[in-house]
Amino acid sequence: MDRSQLDFSNPNWKKQFQEDFDKRFSLPHLRDVIDVEPRPTTFSLKSRTPLENVNGSMQESWNGYVNDDDRALLKVIKFASPTSAGADCIDPDCSWVEQWVHRAGPRKQIYFEPQYVKAGIVTCGGLCPGLNDVIRQIVLTLEKYGVKNIVGIQHGFRGFFEDHLSEVPLSRHVVQNINLAGGSFLGVSRGGASISDIVDSIQARRLDMLFVLGGNGTHAGANAIHEECRKRKLQVSIVCVPKTIDNDILLMDKTFGFDTAVEAAQRAINSAYIEAHSAFHGIGLVKLMGRSSGFITMHASLSSGQVDICLIPEVPFTLDGPNGVLRHLEHLIETKGFALVCVAEGAGQEYLQKSNATDASGNMVLSDIGVHLQQKIKFHFKDIGVHSDVKYIDPTYMLRAVRANASDAILCTVLGQNAVHGAFAGFSGITTGVCNTHNVYLPIPEVIKTTRFVDPNSRMWHRCLTSTGQPDFH
Ligand SMILES: Nc1ncnc2c1ncn2[C@@H]1O[C@H](COP(=O)(O)OP(=O)(O)O)[C@@H](O)[C@H]1O
Numbered sequence: 001m002d003r004s005q006l007d008f009s010n011p012n013w014k015k016q017f018q019e020d021f022d023k024r025f026s027l028p029h030l031r032d033v034i035d036v037e038p039r040p041t042t043f044s045l046k047s048r049t050p051l052e053n054v055n056g057s058m059q060e061s062w063n064g065y066v067n068d069d070d071r072a073l074l075k076v077i078k079f080a081s082p083t084s085a086g087a088d089c090i091d092p093d094c095s096w097v098e099q100w101v102h103r104a105g106p107r108k109q110i111y112f113e114p115q116y117v118k119a120g121i122v123t124c125g126g127l128c129p130g131l132n133d134v135i136r137q138i139v140l141t142l143e144k145y146g147v148k149n150i151v152g153i154q155h156g157f158r159g160f161f162e163d164h165l166s167e168v169p170l171s172r173h174v175v176q177n178i179n180l181a182g183g184s185f186l187g188v189s190r191g192g193a194s195i196s197d198i199v200d201s202i203q204a205r206r207l208d209m210l211f212v213l214g215g216n217g218t219h220a221g222a223n224a225i226h227e228e229c230r231k232r233k234l235q236v237s238i239v240c241v242p243k244t245i246d247n248d249i250l251l252m253d254k255t256f257g258f259d260t261a262v263e264a265a266q267r268a269i270n271s272a273y274i275e276a277h278s279a280f281h282g283i284g285l286v287k288l289m290g291r292s293s294g295f296i297t298m299h300a301s302l303s304s305g306q307v308d309i310c311l312i313p314e315v316p317f318t319l320d321g322p323n324g325v326l327r328h329l330e331h332l333i334e335t336k337g338f339a340l341v342c343v344a345e346g347a348g349q350e351y352l353q354k355s356n357a358t359d360a361s362g363n364m365v366l367s368d369i370g371v372h373l374q375q376k377i378k379f380h381f382k383d384i385g386v387h388s389d390v391k392y393i394d395p396t397y398m399l400r401a402v403r404a405n406a407s408d409a410i411l412c413t414v415l416g417q418n419a420v421h422g423a424f425a426g427f428s429g430i431t432t433g434v435c436n437t438h439n440v441y442l443p444i445p446e447v448i449k450t451t452r453f454v455d456p457n458s459r460m461w462h463r464c465l466t467s468t469g470q471p472d473f474h
Pocket residue numbers: 124125126156157158189190191192193214215216217218219220221222224243244360361363
């Protein structure tokens with residue numbers, strides 16, 4: 001139910017909203033369409049973690065399971081007014097409405113017999129630091145349940161129908177050290193998704209579980225696979241782990257690989273800073289990933305503390321004129337002698353010629369805003385007769401071809417393990433993420449309704465502006 005469909009004069013609107021919310025966020029389960037009986041889980045760490053009662057005696061049962069009725073709050077701020085920073089209100093009075101989502105983790109009862117399970121893992125889309133950590137954790141956790149037949153599908157969805165891409169048998173032994181390197185042990189790819197062919201292939205391979213690692217596009221594909229499996233009444237669990245270096249999936253605190261990418265961007269920003277600072281009237285320009293969301297650029301600018309101008313797709317800017325970026329650069333050169341600009345690849349596309357080309361997955365191929373800015377800055381300073389020395393750095397692929405840093409490695413561990421718990425719990429068509437620091441399962445359609453964007457009214461963007469000191473460029 002859309003907010004616009006609610007009648008706030010009806011005293012029952014809150015109840016209606018909540019009922020609709022609960023329905024939207026209920027997790028699709030195998031038993032919705034087929035007869036499946038639960039059985040006691042085989043996942044237990046009891047022998048390693050005997051728990052002591054308050055009175056010192058050992059407890060009989062292990063208390064490490066998540067109850068199906070456990071919930072986490074999706075939104076935790078009570079906004080006093082719709083004009084509060086980052087306000088996300090349902091009604092004009094910003095009433096407090098609890099929005100509960102399902103907690104992730106191992107259940108006491110499972111819907112598969114581990115010894116007969118064949119599980120597949122596939123990594124789709126572009127690379128992202130941490131893919132190997134997630135693959136590894138999925139394998140380790142499956143084995144902990146007692147699964148013996150685990151395979152990797154090579155090069156994304158292509159691996160399902162390109163004959164020369166054979167299944168890769170996976171085990172604790174095979175994946176032991178894969179997290180030490182970046183990339184994907186299984187390979188990735190864009191494009192080539194015929195849902196019906198993929199489900200034919202799932203049936204032919206006799207897969208019972210499929211773990212799909214990818215971004216918005218991959219999630220849309222995985223949900224379509226889940227729907228097709230439902231239609232064919234297959235006992236197959238499709239569970240996603242969100243992979244997007246751009247951090248552009250809805251509702252989640254952060255996706256894995258994002259922190260690592262921000263950290264990797266520091267080297268480029270610092271190099272640009274040193275070049276700009278050392279040159280006479282130096283202007284450093286760094287372009288970072290982010291087709292439509294500026295999270296990497298905003299966070300990298302914030303964490304470096306060296307950026308004077310941060311440009312992201314969500315916040316339009318003018319280049320020319322008294323309030324434009326170029327005039328501000330003049331001011332920076334006049335006042336401090338050098339300047340540093342950090343721009344997201346999707347920013348300012350309106351200034352560039354559109355090619356209308358798309359990649360194999362249907363994503364728009366963007367024109368290079370970095371090259372455009374470099375030219376504009378050079379010509380501008382030439383025009384006004386002021387010397388400038390522009391150094392442009394494009395570290396794009398260096399941000400994502402690295403191994404995950406420590407905090408991402410932990411996030412990958414949590415997500416990979418929870419994905420397996422979700423499949424054994426009988427859910428399908430779900431994804432797993434972190435909401436307000438709590439680990440949850442969400443139905444796929446809810447996280448891909450739109451791309452997640454930087455909110456120009458958020459505290460984080462305002463912090464970025466405070467830190468760079470840049471004015472509004474319009
Ligand atoms: N709307 C969609 N429905 C089904 N499959 C899709 C859809 N969008 C993308 N895909 C498939 O998902 C895979 C990854 O998509 P892509 O956009 O490249 O990366 P990401 O998942 O990171 O967004 C590709 O194989 C692509 O064909």
